[in-house]
Amino acid sequence: MAVKAAAAAAVTNPFSLKPSMKKITLGLLALYLNILAVQAQKPADTVRYQKKKLTLSEVNLVSGYYTQDGDHSAVTGGIGTEKLTDWSNTIEIKLVKEGRGNKEHNLNLQLGIDHYTSASSDNIDPATITSASYADTRIYPSVAYSVNDKKRGTTYGVSGYYSTESDYKSWGAGLTFAQTSRDKNRELSLKLQSFFDQSLIFRPIELLPFYNDNGTYKPRQSHSAALTLAQVVNKRLQVALLAEVVHQSGFLSTPFHRVFFTNHYVATEKAPDQRFKWPVAIRASYFAGNRLVIRPYYRYYRDNWGVKAHTVNLELSYKMGPHLSLSPFYRYYVQTAARHFAPYGMHTPGENYFTSDYDLSKFSSHYGGAGLRLVPPQGVLGLKGWPALELRYGRYHRSNGLQSHMVTVLTTFK
Amino acid sequence: MKNISKPFYALGLLALLASCQTVKGYQKKYLNDAEMELSAKKIEKFESNFQSYREGAAGANGGKSGGGCGCN
Numbered sequence: 001m002a003v004k005a006a007a008a009a010a011v012t013n014p015f016s017l018k019p020s021m022k023k024i025t026l027g028l029l030a031l032y033l034n035i036l037a038v039q040a041q042k043p044a045d046t047v048r049y050q051k052k053k054l055t056l057s058e059v060n061l062v063s064g065y066y067t068q069d070g071d072h073s074a075v076t077g078g079i080g081t082e083k084l085t086d087w088s089n090t091i092e093i094k095l096v097k098e099g100r101g102n103k104e105h106n107l108n109l110q111l112g113i114d115h116y117t118s119a120s121s122d123n124i125d126p127a128t129i130t131s132a133s134y135a136d137t138r139i140y141p142s143v144a145y146s147v148n149d150k151k152r153g154t155t156y157g158v159s160g161y162y163s164t165e166s167d168y169k170s171w172g173a174g175l176t177f178a179q180t181s182r183d184k185n186r187e188l189s190l191k192l193q194s195f196f197d198q199s200l201i202f203r204p205i206e207l208l209p210f211y212n213d214n215g216t217y218k219p220r221q222s223h224s225a226a227l228t229l230a231q232v233v234n235k236r237l238q239v240a241l242l243a244e245v246v247h248q249s250g251f252l253s254t255p256f257h258r259v260f261f262t263n264h265y266v267a268t269e270k271a272p273d274q275r276f277k278w279p280v281a282i283r284a285s286y287f288a289g290n291r292l293v294i295r296p297y298y299r300y301y302r303d304n305w306g307v308k309a310h311t312v313n314l315e316l317s318y319k320m321g322p323h324l325s326l327s328p329f330y331r332y333y334v335q336t337a338a339r340h341f342a343p344y345g346m347h348t349p350g351e352n353y354f355t356s357d358y359d360l361s362k363f364s365s366h367y368g369g370a371g372l373r374l375v376p377p378q379g380v381l382g383l384k385g386w387p388a389l390e391l392r393y394g395r396y397h398r399s400n401g402l403q404s405h406m407v408t409v410l411t412t413f414k
Numbered sequence: 415m416k417n418i419s420k421p422f423y424a425l426g427l428l429a430l431l432a433s434c435q436t437v438k439g440y441q442k443k444y445l446n447d448a449e450m451e452l453s454a455k456k457i458e459k460f461e462s463n464f465q466s467y468r469e470g471a472a473g474a475n476g477g478k479s480g481g482g483c484g485c486n
Contacts (some may be wrong), residue, residue: 064460068468079466088460183436224473230452234435236444240452241427279474282427285452287444295449301471311469317449318467325449335470360470367465373449390457398468406464410457 018121054095054107056057059413064078064088070402073119074269075204076197077258078356082402085120088112090198108144113137139200146176147412153180154191184231203268211268211401218273220250236287242299246277259354260345269355271340277303281311293317301335309335312396317373327371329394337362356399368408369394380411388412 070082090112097105115177117135146157154177178189197220201213226244233239250273254359281299288294297313315329338360340353347354371392380386390410397403437445442452454462454475466472 036477060456062456062459064461066464068464086464092461093455153485184439185434207431216451217454230430232437232442232445233416233430233433235437235441238445238450239430239453244473277471277473281474282451285450287447293447293449297475299471299474303470303474306471307470310467311444312470319449325440327449333465333469333471338470359468365469367461371455377449392457392461394461396464396468402468404464406461408457408460 001349025078026075043250045395046187051306052096052097052099054105056093057096057202057414058092058094059091060090060094061193061413062088064091064406064407065410066404066406068396068402068404070398070400071189072358072400074254074257074355074357074359077260077266078251083196084116086114086116086173088114093133098357099147102149104148104150105143106146106148106157110142110144110226112140112141119225123218136167138163138168140164142172144174145226153184155180159193161195168197169199170195170197187228187230189228189230191224191226193222193224193226195220199251203255204258207258207266207268207343208280213218217251218249220248220252222246222248237280237284239284242279242281242283243280244276244277246279248275248277249273253355254357255354257357259356261347261349261354262345263349264345265349266270269353269357271355272305272353275303277301291319293319305360306337307335307338309333315371325373327373327392329369329371331367332364333367334364335349358402361400363399365396365398367394367396386413388410 008369018222031086057217059362064087064303066086067087068084068086071080072078073080073082074134074381081267088109093109095107099105115135115137129374140161140163142156142159142161144159148154148155157174157176159172159174159176161170161174163170163172172193172195176189178187180187195322199220201211203211203213203215209258212373224244224246226242228240228242230240236392238401252273252275253271255268259267259269261267281297281300283297284295286294293316295313295315295317297311299309299311301307301311309320311333313331317325317326317327319325338355340351341357341360343356344356347356371390374380375387375390378384380389390408392406392408392410394406395404396406462475
């Protein structure tokens, strides 16, 4: 009984422990307090968020050369050469930062420069052989910033655009929002964009006395909302549904496009000052076997000017090896004419709106070509900082005679 | 024929979405391939531009839907 009482006292009262046991207990307590003290004394930076800088993620250089010719120039009323060449270059710099709370910050800076020569523009003033309008340069910088919250699966972004050429300036802004599902198999995104354009009014030289262009035109504005739903269907197939609404208002005519009437009267193009566009599209990508990626795309388009169009595109990417792929593609496009379109000399006097721009005529087009993508493990030409090179060529043929060729090169640096 | 085809396409689309499987991150070997991108490729940028200038239709391809002249 006395032994039991002593044992019970030993459990409930530590001070009743033997001296050696007391030492061990006090030692463990000191060790525990020491660990707590060490944790408390750790520098704040190692426990809390560490500030990080934006780092360069990728640089992309895209260069393209485009050439076209045809016999339906809008500048000369739907007849005459459409010869045009365009040399385009853009540089895109992508910066990324891992931020607080598992958020990724992305900054995308772009600068584009296009230089074109246009035989039809030269005919704004046919008396000159190489007028100022024969060649022009367009410069267009843009900036986009987005934050991707990986925990919540949301992305918010803002963007700004600017474009300038000798007779035309454009400012733009955009907002984006995207929500990814928890299993990361679905994403819904919304993109809102607005553009505010200002142009100098150039008329064909012989028609200048008939127009009074002293600031009477409303600048062009474009507003769009694009909704995209991207969905993984299975391990090899994913699809995206795209729907967009675009509204344009203001001066939508091109003032140096001539229009010839049945009574030999000549004027410049006059388009309605409102345009609503409704394109919807579906895109898919399917990995067949181990080497082939099939990428079909279909778009239906209609607007309130009377243009209805179908676009079908199919690209097959064949992996010739682990680091090289060849991608032949074909695109078919067909559209109806805008209500205010008529060919050269076919407009009747008294019409409210008129154009002989064959881009708004009824036609179909074929565009085909191939792309080559090279991703060597040692980098292109053995340069580690140059991981990828892409080349692409396409030939375009329109049923009303316009033909064009385009070569593009994309180089990626990291 | 047009009236029949629209519901047919809608049903096809619904069937496609209804057949979606849950694919785990480690099962996305094919989906994560660079060629499987669900948007226009970067190298198609200028093509989309000239097509939007040379054709009446534009949009629903992830690019810009305005701005700039494109009147040549």
